[in-house]
Amino acid sequence: MRESETLDGRVVLVTGGASGLGAAICNMLAAEGASIVIADLNEARAHENAHRLTEGGATACAATMDVGDQEQVAAALDLAIQRYGKLDAVVNNAGVDVTASIDELDVAAWERVLRTNLTGPFLMAKLAKNRLAPHGHIVNIASTAARRAWPNASAYHASKWGLMGLSHALHAELRGMGLKVSAVIAGGMRTPFLLDRFPDIDTSCLQDPENVARAVRFVLTQPDETVVPEVMVLPMKETSWP
Template sequence: MPENGLTFDLGGKVALVTGAAGGLGAATARILARHGARVVAGDIDEAGAGKVAEEIGGRALHLDVTDPGSVEQAVESILTGEGRLDILINNAGIDYIRPATELTLEEWDRVHHTNLRGPWLLSRAVFPHMAGRGSGQIVNVASTAAKKGWSNATAYSSSKHGLMGLTQALHAEGRERGVRVMALVAGGMRTNFFRTLDPPPPKETLQPPENVAAAILFMVCQPEESVIQELVVTPMTETSYP
């Protein structure tokens, strides 16, 4: 082990990554698996998650983070099949890019149910297991929209602001029981997130999701006596933060 105690060996660990069928979720599943974790790729797109799981030698699960029953069933399946769950990456997220006055109630609710209620449901489901073992890590994938509101993204920005508050409150509850809860604040990435923008941002102004996934790896590989409570990773050209 290095002198500073930091190792990137996740051998023996089980990780659940949500939104793992593509983008940052797939990149995170890949890098955690490369460093020894047994990765469960969860996504509402089970076929897409299956492709990622097959690639990394992991396991795919149909997971709708907005559905309490789906969440409970997924976590129970992991604990039954794997015997443990060490790392939860709450990555699944959506947005509708349009002015606040044009956003429907159904769209608002779907964004908040996916981006905020979903991480709460999953954290609630895994918390007793992690606390009972005295060890566990939860990484909530936030956004620079959690730091500075974006025009035409009221639902998304407010959901990510809420996710930061959820992260801090959960960590306050978990730290005395060995559960570390962290926020990864990501800037723009080369994923499908901006697919509805016309025109989309220039590719050269965005960062590859693999860069952000590497930051997540760094967060979950800290010694148990330390925690990176919040980490901001943006492209060098990011203008929305700070």
């Protein structure tokens, strides 16, 4: 197996890596030999998860980071390189949502969602581009909210549709530098992102976040000559998709 087709020895930074899908991604990549940087706004939880991974024999560290803050993003990327000597991939997983009608959605909430879900991946790509190792990879976690729309989620939809546009634009722009860009479109998952806000949701219509983490592993382990620009992972009973 060629080096690009394994995660052993690779260094991956995951934003929003302290909980939910982010934690599932960190767990899966670490279990396969990657060194993980858990970048999260929640400092205590990021350090707790990094400690749990290292206690289990993996290699991991934590970075406190607001994805919308350019200086903090740069510092987290530099930490990865200082700690592990290189950076092979970044996974833009951090995301927020505000459930509100257009009348109830204030400008501050709109800007917070766009800053986290769209400006954050932009900053990460912009600042990681010249720090990534050869054949480096940027993975953007999108959503079925980038393919369909429902009421009371205009900020979230705008951010995720925008993220898909950004992801494909970067795929076109950066492939000439030998860098890969992939979007993983995730259907509903059994994570705090949904369960905490919608306690009455039918969990049988959701999927285990580990299943989406497998898709991240899949795109990261393609041969150097191959890139997967987009992949969608849905629960069998996905309600927001035909």
